[in-house]
Amino acid sequence: MQNIPIEKFQITGLNENSMEAASRPQVGYLRDAWMRLRKNKVATASLILLFVIVLMVMIGPKLSGYAFEQIDKTARNAAPCAKHWFGTDKLGRDIFARVWISGRVSLTIGVLGALICAVIGCIYGGIAAYFGGAVDTVMMRIVEILISVPYLIVVIVFSLVLQSKGILTLILAMTITGWCTMARFVRAQMLAIKNEEYILAAQALGVRPWKVILRHMIPNTLSTVIVSITFDIPGYIFSEAFLSYIGLGIQPPNTSWGVMASSAQSVFTFYPYQLFFPAVMIALTMLCFTLLGDGLRDALDPKLRK
Amino acid sequence: MNNQLIEVKDLCKYFPAGKGNTLKAVDHVNLTINRGETLGLVGESGCGKTTCGRTILKLYQPTAGQVIFDGKDISGLKGKELLKFKKRAQIIFQDPYSSLDPRMTIGEIIAEGMDVHCNYNKKERDAKVAELLNSVGMKEDYANRFAHELSGGQRQRVGIARALAVDPDFIVCDEPISALDVSIQAQVVNLLIKLQRERGLTYLFISHDLSMVRHISDRVGVMYLGSLVEMTGSGEIFAHPLHPYTKVLMSAIPVADPEANGSEEELEIKGEVPSPVHAPSGCKFRTRCSYATDICAQEVPELREVTEGHFVACHHCGESGEQQKNA
Numbered sequence: 001m002q003n004i005p006i007e008k009f010q011i012t013g014l015n016e017n018s019m020e021a022a023s024r025p026q027v028g029y030l031r032d033a034w035m036r037l038r039k040n041k042v043a044t045a046s047l048i049l050l051f052v053i054v055l056m057v058m059i060g061p062k063l064s065g066y067a068f069e070q071i072d073k074t075a076r077n078a079a080p081c082a083k084h085w086f087g088t089d090k091l092g093r094d095i096f097a098r099v100w101i102s103g104r105v106s107l108t109i110g111v112l113g114a115l116i117c118a119v120i121g122c123i124y125g126g127i128a129a130y131f132g133g134a135v136d137t138v139m140m141r142i143v144e145i146l147i148s149v150p151y152l153i154v155v156i157v158f159s160l161v162l163q164s165k166g167i168l169t170l171i172l173a174m175t176i177t178g179w180c181t182m183a184r185f186v187r188a189q190m191l192a193i194k195n196e197e198y199i200l201a202a203q204a205l206g207v208r209p210w211k212v213i214l215r216h217m218i219p220n221t222l223s224t225v226i227v228s229i230t231f232d233i234p235g236y237i238f239s240e241a242f243l244s245y246i247g248l249g250i251q252p253p254n255t256s257w258g259v260m261a262s263s264a265q266s267v268f269t270f271y272p273y274q275l276f277f278p279a280v281m282i283a284l285t286m287l288c289f290t291l292l293g294d295g296l297r298d299a300l301d302p303k304l305r306k
Numbered sequence: 307m308n309n310q311l312i313e314v315k316d317l318c319k320y321f322p323a324g325k326g327n328t329l330k331a332v333d334h335v336n337l338t339i340n341r342g343e344t345l346g347l348v349g350e351s352g353c354g355k356t357t358c359g360r361t362i363l364k365l366y367q368p369t370a371g372q373v374i375f376d377g378k379d380i381s382g383l384k385g386k387e388l389l390k391f392k393k394r395a396q397i398i399f400q401d402p403y404s405s406l407d408p409r410m411t412i413g414e415i416i417a418e419g420m421d422v423h424c425n426y427n428k429k430e431r432d433a434k435v436a437e438l439l440n441s442v443g444m445k446e447d448y449a450n451r452f453a454h455e456l457s458g459g460q461r462q463r464v465g466i467a468r469a470l471a472v473d474p475d476f477i478v479c480d481e482p483i484s485a486l487d488v489s490i491q492a493q494v495v496n497l498l499i500k501l502q503r504e505r506g507l508t509y510l511f512i513s514h515d516l517s518m519v520r521h522i523s524d525r526v527g528v529m530y531l532g533s534l535v536e537m538t539g540s541g542e543i544f545a546h547p548l549h550p551y552t553k554v555l556m557s558a559i560p561v562a563d564p565e566a567n568g569s570e571e572e573l574e575i576k577g578e579v580p581s582p583v584h585a586p587s588g589c590k591f592r593t594r595c596s597y598a599t600d601i602c603a604q605e606v607p608e609l610r611e612v613t614e615g616h617f618v619a620c621h622h623c624g625e626s627g628e629q630q631k632n633a
Contacts, residue, residue: 197405198415201465204365205419205472206392215418219409 033223036299043295046288053285057107060100068101069093069253077271086277089260090267098255099277105256106237107285109171113236114229116175121182122225128183129190130213140187143180151177151239155248165251174239178232185228189221223300230293234286241282257282311476311508312339312362317371319354319361323583330582331357333532334371336609339476344502344509346523346540348516348555350579354532355512356400359478362510363395364388375476393423396469400481402461406453412439412464413449419472438467441504442497459490463497470501476508483518491515495522516559520544528552531582531590534609538616548612548623550595551575589621597622 037043061068064085072092080087086095128139151174158173159165193199193216202212241258243249245265250256257278264274319332331354339345347355361368364380373380380391396419399405406415413435420426420434436446442463453461462482469477479498483491495518501507513519519526520540527537528551536549547553554575576594580586586593592602599622607619 197399197401198407201405204397206389206422216407
């Protein structure tokens with residue numbers, strides 16, 4: 001090879017930075033997730049439908065002009081018509097009004113149940129994962145024991161002990177063991193995150209432990225927790241419907257979707273619409289929450305950002 | 307002023323390994339790092355390099371021994387003093403994928419240390435982040451991106467910027483290049499060298515890539531099963547390795563020039579690395595060493611100065627050196 005004097009070389013202006021152009025506007029994590037959720041048509045539709053259901057649950061009972069426990073002796077088991085939009089039941093009560101009043105109970109149980117379980121589960125699972133060792137072992141064995149108790153027994157015992165079958169008893173009975181699954185779930189998530197190097201990096205930078213939990217561990221668990229809450233809500237709604245159906249849940253004159261379905265079942269062959277409306281409400285709500293949860297999971301994962 | 311920035315004395319870090327066993331990840335390591343120099347730490351996987359680096363930074367509580375940073379023993383530090391130490395000593399991680407929080411933007415990641423140690427307002431903070439991004443060769447609008455949008459090399463540079471954000475004096479580079487491909491390795495290493503010159507940084511450069519260590523280090527320490535077996539200047543260790551283990555390591559470096567082949571014989575090593583849970587008695591290398599004799603099984607060799615600035619932990623290194631010269 002010839003010796004070429006160094007003066008003959010010159011930098012042609014290949015700038016590394018110019019290749020790394022392309023920028024985006026500054027958006028926060030949550031706004032970014034919201035934008036991605038809105039792009040998901042199925043999730044957006046579910047969200048809108050849920051919004052409509054909630055709205056109707058709030059204002060619906062007033063629209064028909066009948067109170068939910070009001071008996072119309074002239075129209076027993078009436079088919080849907082201009083007077084009674086969804087028809088009436090065997091006592092002549094307006095089903096339209098009853099469906100929305102039932103929705104209040106069902107949605108309250110679903111949302112409250114899932115939220116209570118999530119909060120307790122997060123705290124419990126977080127503590128177990130953060131301290132680890134013996135604390136973790138003892139806490140998780142307790143969870144396993146609680147999980148192994150069939151919840152039907154818990155519900156029966158609770159309604160006997162508390163001498164009531166109201167909405168609070170139901171929530172209490174369902175959450176008393178329900179949080180265990182969430183606790184396990186959160187613990188597993190946090191254990192995985194605890195070993196990530198960015199936690200170590202934060203410790204090396206001198207970030208305080210509570211701030212490490214707050215800034216790294218919780219945000220990285222939160223999206224999965226939110227998603228699992230949306231999947232839990234239909235579970236609680238269905239449990240309530242099931243318990244009311246077998247007579248352990250809400251008692252008349254109060255009503256819920258499960259109670260309505262249960263009482264309509266005996267006259268199902270003659271008046272199928274009495275079962276149809278509460279069943280559709282249960283199915284729609286559960287479907288919407290499930291689809292929304294699916295969309296949320298995608299939206300909250302920044303790796304899917306385009 | 308003392309030239310030594312860090313002095314590590316008899317540092318040990320043991321982990322419980324179940325059934326009453328202990329894993330001696332770092333076993334009586336002594337080393338010093340001078341201001342502004344780069345100490346390379348090499349050794350095969352699992353020999354305790356990373357643990358050693360992390361224990362020096364007090365990310366792990368040492369089982370025994372001392373780490374003296376700038377004249378102060380750091381083992382007893384608490385609260386504000388510890389925070390001060392953490393501002394001065396930082397770390398760059400091996401895996402650029404797990405070392406950045408996927409839910410934080412690059413700007414937030416880099417600013418994390420500033421939020422702890424410096425009271426900047428938002429404007430100063432943004433300016434500092436932009437300046438740091440520029441100094442590691444990235445554009446400032448990367449601050450709004452998320453980590454998964456970057457390539458491995460860019461992520462590693464973000465890791466470097468995060469460490470630099472608190473203006474440290476000392477950085478442990480924990481295999482910063484081993485997860486990157488070769489073309490990016492050179493970029494990152496040259497960036498590290500450039501930053502060292504500009505900011506007068508001191509590095510502990512942990513790696514198993516011998517050629518890269520030779521390129522960046524002033525002195526090199528060789529670790530085997532948690533112990534330091536040889537330590538000297540980086541030119542010296544590649545030219546005249548004394549410890550049998552180092553010799554084998556050096557002969558394993560691929561030679562870039564095909565014509566130069568044949569001048570060095572390739573040394574082979576017997577067997578597998580013993581488990582650090584049941585390390586051999588005496589000299590830990592004896593089970594694989596071709597020079598091993600009775601004394602190696604009985605006594606742990608001390609790290610002793612054989613020639614000036616050249617420390618070796620071997621009972622036979624003087625003799626073996628002579629043997630080699632005679633041969």
